[in-house]
Amino acid sequence: MMKFSLTIDRQLDEGSVDVVTPVIDATVTAIEELARQTDPAIPRVIVGYSANQARILDFAECLAFFTKDRRVWVATSSGTWQVKLRLYELENFLPRTSFVQISQSAIVNMDAITHLDLSYTGTISVHLKNDMHFFVSRRQLSAFKRALDI
Numbered sequence: 474m475m476k477f478s479l480t481i482d483r484q485l486d487e488g489s490v491d492v493v494t495p496v497i498d499a500t501v502t503a504i505e506e507l508a509r510q511t512d513p514a515i516p517r518v519i520v521g522y523s524a525n526q527a528r529i530l531d532f533a534e535c536l537a538f539f540t541k542d543r544r545v546w547v548a549t550s551s552g553t554w555q556v557k558l559r560l561y562e563l564e565n566f567l568p569r570t571s572f573v574q575i576s577q578s579a580i581v582n583m584d585a586i587t588h589l590d591l592s593y594t595g596t597i598s599v600h601l602k603n604d605m606h607f608f609v610s611r612r613q614l615s616a617f618k619r620a621l622d623i
Contacts, residue, residue: 475500506570519563521547521554528554532571536585536601538563540578548605573620575599576610583620 475494490508494501519535521528530549537548538560545556545563556563564574574580581599590598590606597609597617609617 502570506568519547519556519558521549521556523552523554530554532568532582533584536582536603537605537607538567538572538580539607548601548603550603573613573617575607575613575617577612579607581607 490504492501492504518529518531521530530547534549534551535547536550538556539546539548540560545558545560547554547556560574560578560580563580564572567580571582571584572580573583581601585601585603586599587602588600590600592598593608595611597614598606599609600606
């Protein structure tokens with residue numbers, strides 16, 4: 474069971490959330506996600522660009538973010554869109570309960586994963602709903618397994 478402590482300090486300009494825990498578990502992740510959702514500085518949608526179109530995309534419809542030709546793209550079920558943010562910027566505000574970085578060049582939505590291909594020796598191929606696939610890098614392998622509880 475987790476202890477809960479609340480301190481009200483009217484002299485503060487803004488609130489903060491401090492969590493002290495021996496391990497990062499589902500409860501800690503949920504608390505972090507709730508704190509992020511209430512932060513007005515964190516966007517809830519992202520704009521994707523394709524040719525002469527701009528489309529507002531909710532994070533739930535984003536299957537993966539990836540780099541190609543020195544640009545960052547977002548894959549959705551309706552197509553691929555270029556975004557103006559870098560992957561490290563996206564990683565700072567994407568919901569960690571849904572998205573996981575699998576390599577230096579890709580972040581995937583865990584809800585979009587259809588299956589994992591383990592036939593490659595020492596690597597995992599992640600297949601998404603839109604038939605795209607990405608490889609999990611060795612550096613991100615343990616974080617990926619933790620995110621999926623495998």
